[in-house]
Amino acid sequence: MKKSIERFNEIIREKKLIDVAIAALHWDLETQAPKKGQELLSDVVGYLSSKSYKVVTSDEMVLLIEELDKKKEELTEIEGKTLEEVAKDIEKLMKIPVLEYREYNELTAKGQGIWAEAREKNDFSLFSESLEKIVEFQRRFIKYRGYEGHPYNTILDDYEPGMTVEKLDEFFGYLRKELVPFIKKIKEKGKSVDGTFLKKDFPEDKQMEFSKFIAEYIGFDFERGIISESAHPFTLNYDKNDVRITTRYIRNMLSSSVFGTIHEGGHAIYEQGIGNDIAGGILGEGTSMGIHESQSRFYENILGRSRAFWKPIYRELQDKFEALKDVDIDGFYKGINKSEASLIRVEADELTYSLHIMVRYEIEKALIGGDIEVRELPRVWNEKMKEYLGIEPSNDREGVLQDVHWSAGLMGYFPSYALGNVYASQIHTSMKKDMDVDAALENKELYKIKEWLNQKIHRFGKLKKPEELIMDITGEGLNAKYFVDYLKEKYGNIYGV
Amino acid sequence: MKKSIERFNEIIREKKLIDVAIAALHWDLETQAPKKGQELLSDVVGYLSSKSYKVVTSDEMVLLIEELDKKKEELTEIEGKTLEEVAKDIEKLMKIPVLEYREYNELTAKGQGIWAEAREKNDFSLFSESLEKIVEFQRRFIKYRGYEGHPYNTILDDYEPGMTVEKLDEFFGYLRKELVPFIKKIKEKGKSVDGTFLKKDFPEDKQMEFSKFIAEYIGFDFERGIISESAHPFTLNYDKNDVRITTRYIRNMLSSSVFGTIHEGGHAIYEQGIGNDIAGGILGEGTSMGIHESQSRFYENILGRSRAFWKPIYRELQDKFEALKDVDIDGFYKGINKSEASLIRVEADELTYSLHIMVRYEIEKALIGGDIEVRELPRVWNEKMKEYLGIEPSNDREGVLQDVHWSAGLMGYFPSYALGNVYASQIHTSMKKDMDVDAALENKELYKIKEWLNQKIHRFGKLKKPEELIMDITGEGLNAKYFVDYLKEKYGNIYGV
Numbered sequence: 001m002k003k004s005i006e007r008f009n010e011i012i013r014e015k016k017l018i019d020v021a022i023a024a025l026h027w028d029l030e031t032q033a034p035k036k037g038q039e040l041l042s043d044v045v046g047y048l049s050s051k052s053y054k055v056v057t058s059d060e061m062v063l064l065i066e067e068l069d070k071k072k073e074e075l076t077e078i079e080g081k082t083l084e085e086v087a088k089d090i091e092k093l094m095k096i097p098v099l100e101y102r103e104y105n106e107l108t109a110k111g112q113g114i115w116a117e118a119r120e121k122n123d124f125s126l127f128s129e130s131l132e133k134i135v136e137f138q139r140r141f142i143k144y145r146g147y148e149g150h151p152y153n154t155i156l157d158d159y160e161p162g163m164t165v166e167k168l169d170e171f172f173g174y175l176r177k178e179l180v181p182f183i184k185k186i187k188e189k190g191k192s193v194d195g196t197f198l199k200k201d202f203p204e205d206k207q208m209e210f211s212k213f214i215a216e217y218i219g220f221d222f223e224r225g226i227i228s229e230s231a232h233p234f235t236l237n238y239d240k241n242d243v244r245i246t247t248r249y250i251r252n253m254l255s256s257s258v259f260g261t262i263h264e265g266g267h268a269i270y271e272q273g274i275g276n277d278i279a280g281g282i283l284g285e286g287t288s289m290g291i292h293e294s295q296s297r298f299y300e301n302i303l304g305r306s307r308a309f310w311k312p313i314y315r316e317l318q319d320k321f322e323a324l325k326d327v328d329i330d331g332f333y334k335g336i337n338k339s340e341a342s343l344i345r346v347e348a349d350e351l352t353y354s355l356h357i358m359v360r361y362e363i364e365k366a367l368i369g370g371d372i373e374v375r376e377l378p379r380v381w382n383e384k385m386k387e388y389l390g391i392e393p394s395n396d397r398e399g400v401l402q403d404v405h406w407s408a409g410l411m412g413y414f415p416s417y418a419l420g421n422v423y424a425s426q427i428h429t430s431m432k433k434d435m436d437v438d439a440a441l442e443n444k445e446l447y448k449i450k451e452w453l454n455q456k457i458h459r460f461g462k463l464k465k466p467e468e469l470i471m472d473i474t475g476e477g478l479n480a481k482y483f484v485d486y487l488k489e490k491y492g493n494i495y496g497v
Numbered sequence: 498m499k500k501s502i503e504r505f506n507e508i509i510r511e512k513k514l515i516d517v518a519i520a521a522l523h524w525d526l527e528t529q530a531p532k533k534g535q536e537l538l539s540d541v542v543g544y545l546s547s548k549s550y551k552v553v554t555s556d557e558m559v560l561l562i563e564e565l566d567k568k569k570e571e572l573t574e575i576e577g578k579t580l581e582e583v584a585k586d587i588e589k590l591m592k593i594p595v596l597e598y599r600e601y602n603e604l605t606a607k608g609q610g611i612w613a614e615a616r617e618k619n620d621f622s623l624f625s626e627s628l629e630k631i632v633e634f635q636r637r638f639i640k641y642r643g644y645e646g647h648p649y650n651t652i653l654d655d656y657e658p659g660m661t662v663e664k665l666d667e668f669f670g671y672l673r674k675e676l677v678p679f680i681k682k683i684k685e686k687g688k689s690v691d692g693t694f695l696k697k698d699f700p701e702d703k704q705m706e707f708s709k710f711i712a713e714y715i716g717f718d719f720e721r722g723i724i725s726e727s728a729h730p731f732t733l734n735y736d737k738n739d740v741r742i743t744t745r746y747i748r749n750m751l752s753s754s755v756f757g758t759i760h761e762g763g764h765a766i767y768e769q770g771i772g773n774d775i776a777g778g779i780l781g782e783g784t785s786m787g788i789h790e791s792q793s794r795f796y797e798n799i800l801g802r803s804r805a806f807w808k809p810i811y812r813e814l815q816d817k818f819e820a821l822k823d824v825d826i827d828g829f830y831k832g833i834n835k836s837e838a839s840l841i842r843v844e845a846d847e848l849t850y851s852l853h854i855m856v857r858y859e860i861e862k863a864l865i866g867g868d869i870e871v872r873e874l875p876r877v878w879n880e881k882m883k884e885y886l887g888i889e890p891s892n893d894r895e896g897v898l899q900d901v902h903w904s905a906g907l908m909g910y911f912p913s914y915a916l917g918n919v920y921a922s923q924i925h926t927s928m929k930k931d932m933d934v935d936a937a938l939e940n941k942e943l944y945k946i947k948e949w950l951n952q953k954i955h956r957f958g959k960l961k962k963p964e965e966l967i968m969d970i971t972g973e974g975l976n977a978k979y980f981v982d983y984l985k986e987k988y989g990n991i992y993g994v
Contacts (some may be wrong), residue, residue, distance in 0.1 A: 014544070014614075017540060017541045017544040018544075019544060020537060020538070020541050021518045021521075021522065021541050023520060024518075024522055024525055024538070024541075025518065025521055027525070028521055028524070028525070032723055032725070033723075033739065034719065034720060034721055034722050034723050034738075034739055034740040035720050035721075036720050036721045036739070037721065037735060037736075037738050037739025038738060039738070040517060040735055040736055040738060041517070041521070041735070041739070042779075043514060043519050044514045044518050044521075047511070047514040047515075048514075050520060051548075205702065212782065222531065222532065223531055223532050223533050224531055224532075224533045225531050225534075226529055226530075226531050228529070238534060238537055238538070239537055241531075241533040241534050241536070241537060242531055242534025242538070243538060244534070280537075340937075375537075
């Protein structure tokens with residue numbers, strides 16, 4: 001028994017080492033690899049993926065899991081949950097033939113370079129062939145893996161265990177019912193908020209300096225992480241001692257780097273806060289992407305777009321940029337919360353953001369379900385934008401090509417953002433019962449907030465499932481009402497509705 | 498037969514993919530990994546090294562090589578030489594137990610971070626334990642592998658096939674006999690050259706811009722490579738489509754980034770110039786480190802420190818930096834060639850440079866031979882510096898801690914720099930017979946120089962051994978006379994000796 005566990009842990013460790021190498025190659029591909037070097041690195045990703053696959057799907061491992069599963073009561077809690085998690089992963093993996101798995105991983109490693117070029121050249125046709133293959137793989141893998149209800153359910157569950165189309169239809173239905181009339185009301189009110197100053201001149205090197213400052217300010221630990229640049233901001237964690245974030249610096253768009261950094265910083269703080277008892281193991285990661293996005297969007301929006309957050313540090317920002325000279329903190333606060341229908345998701349305000357997610361949710365559902373094909377995406381995208389936000393992209397760069405996710409095979413991920421917003425509001429409500437959040441912000445005591453999140457969420461990693469976690473913190477399950485209330489109060493105040 | 502070759506190539510390819518992953522992790526460790534993340538990444542390096550080892554030392558591979566070796570005449574030239582190269586590598590590898598090989602690779606991956614910190618803190622004791630282990634491994638590996646004559650010969654051969662202590666003693670003896678009196682003569686002459694302007698204020702961001710410019714100017718292809726920063730500049734190649742260089746930006750030392758970039762650029766141009774017929778394979782790399790250094794030092798010194806090189810572009814540099822406003826090209830030329838005994842090898846002038854290498858050569862020889870121990874290094878280093886250059890470091894940062902090599906296990910590498918200088922002079926002499934090198938420089942036609950090197954050297958990779966290569970180009974073997982003549986003429990002119 002002891003020997004079996006040791007061997008089991010050895011194999012898990014071997015997989016971990018390979019997976020770190022794969023992650024490092026992805027990091028390289030997305031932040032710096034030269035154009036013509038991407039093919040070789042993608043081949044390495046494909047090769048290592050097949051190795052990672054083989055290591056955990058070996059006969060030895062399958063037998064070990066069977067054996068340990070029979071003696072579950074002799075395992076510690078961490079061993080038991082690790083076993084469960086691994087068994088689930090392996091079952092999933094073994095339904096996919098290893099060669100297809102390798103090919104798929106090569107494809108998605110290459111996909112991001114192809115997407116980035118297509119996006120840069122504003123030409124969907126450069127990306128569509130690659131995307132078609134990815135979608136084909138996704139549909140096939142779902143068939144291999146099986147599904148209940150809608151095929152999309154299978155991949156939803158990868159990012160948010162237990163999530164289904166049925167639940168999401170209801171969830172988004174509620175958000176739509178509540179938010180669309182409210183947004184309309186705000187628009188009718190006609191009160192305008194000025195955000196133009198955010199599009200003035202913000203030299204990249206100063207933005208870079210400020211990004212480092214703000215990441216550290218909110219609690220990102222640079223001894224255990226770095227910040228870099230990429231076409232689409234993301235967070236990557238090898239383990240709690242190496243968590244990396246990227247942002248992007250656009251000269252006439254301050255929000256992009258500032259809120260991008262705070263957002264990714266929120267993800268990173270989650271990963272850096274994993275408990276030492278589970279660090280480096282299978283359980284030593286965020287429990288779901290919905291909970292992950294709750295952390296990033298909590299930092300980005302609930303904290304980062306609040307007045308209290310900026311009160312003690314706005315002067316710091318203002319001193320850095322000439323363009324903010326005549327903008328007082330009230331103007332700044334309103335500017336960063338200006339609500340209007342816009343084309344780019346990552347730059348959308350909190351109020352209209354969920355509508356962007358609905359567009360993607362419905363498209364993915366239809367794409368995976370086989371109701372639409374890749375070639376139709378630009379058209380469908382624009383139609384949905386028109387339907388939900390009332391505006392239409394004039395080109396694919398600001399339309400269907402804006403997000404990196406599909407090129408990396410991340411179908412099923414988008415709903416996490418909307419879930420994250422909702423979880424974040426629920427968590428915020430609970431946090432306020434324990435402490436004065438605004439006072440912590442105003443006193444530059446962000447460590448208090450981080451510690452609360454560390455204690456209640458981060459340290460558990462995958463030890464608690466999302467429902468369990470949110471239940472323990474808030475006493476109830478996912479409930480979109482808190483988010484709607486939060487938005488109505490915040491935007492009601494700003495726009496006087 | 499055909500099947501055997503296919504399988505042989507498959508295994509070679511597998512090793513290549515693993516080795517690229519290892520290289521990518523090294524790149525990450527040396528250019529960006531956060532302090533606390535280095536341990537995990539080093540473990541990954543160790544693990545992948547053992548995988549790389551196992552892939553090529555499998556029973557299957559050993560049998561394949563035996564089989565193919567018997568039917569050598571049926572192989573193409575490239576297949577035959579690949580087989581030779583692989584067989585030699587494997588023989589070397591198999592004498593070392595895999596677990597020790599893994600441990601050693603973990604150790605040297607970690608070593609560089611440890612060295613960087615010791616160097617930064619100017620504290621040899623932080624590094625000595627790690628270095629002792631590395632030296633112990635080196636001595637043990639040499640015992641496993643066997644040696645003829647001096648044990649140091651075994652690792653010299655790794656970087657310069659066929660090189661021995663006997664040859665190097667003679668080689669350095671000649672250089673010493675010729676250069677030491679010449680350097681003395683220059684010193685006695687007392688004519689002073691002003692280089693102080695190179696230590697004025699050169700903002701890092703401008704240096705960065707200029708580094709990119711100069712790399713591209715000499716022929717570095719940014720579609721197939723990137724430039725980054727590290728504590729010690731180096732070049733890393735995955736294959737000809739992904740060749741990476743680093744440099745370092747020191748605000749009051751312009752030479753460091755400019756000549757560091759040109760030096761590494763020379764290495765990179767070699768690797769980017771590998772022939773397509775051998776690219777990506779075992780032969781698709783520079784043939785020896787001596788030849789490699791001939792390319793880097795040819796670009797750095799023979800071209801980069803010549804008047805003709807700067808004539809068409811000095812204005813570009815001058816416009817970038819206020820500090821050069823009053824320095825004309827003649828003053829600049831003399832300044833970048835100022836000769837004086839100095840402490841840091843990478844910043845030494847061409848004339849005194851070889852003395853720095855002699856210090857390292859003698860120390861390594863004694864260290865590997867067991868005549869001195871790691872704890873004695875700071876003292877021995879300072880004594881040798883006093884003996885050869887007449888000056889002594891006041892601390893280890895500018896003494897024994899200055900070079901990254903030992904922390905990475907690169908004992909036996911240093912002589913390559915001196916060999917490189919000599920090869921470079923020989924190559925230069927041949928090149929001048931075929932073309933007007935100065936005219937090419939003055940007309941900004943550096944592509945002509947690159948094409949000559951591509952044709953005569955780069956494209957062959959390891960298809961030609963160093964002696965064969967240098968014989969084909971110059972009609973003779975290694976001959977230090979050309980280097981001595983070059984130095985005497987150049988410095989004779991500058992200093993009027």
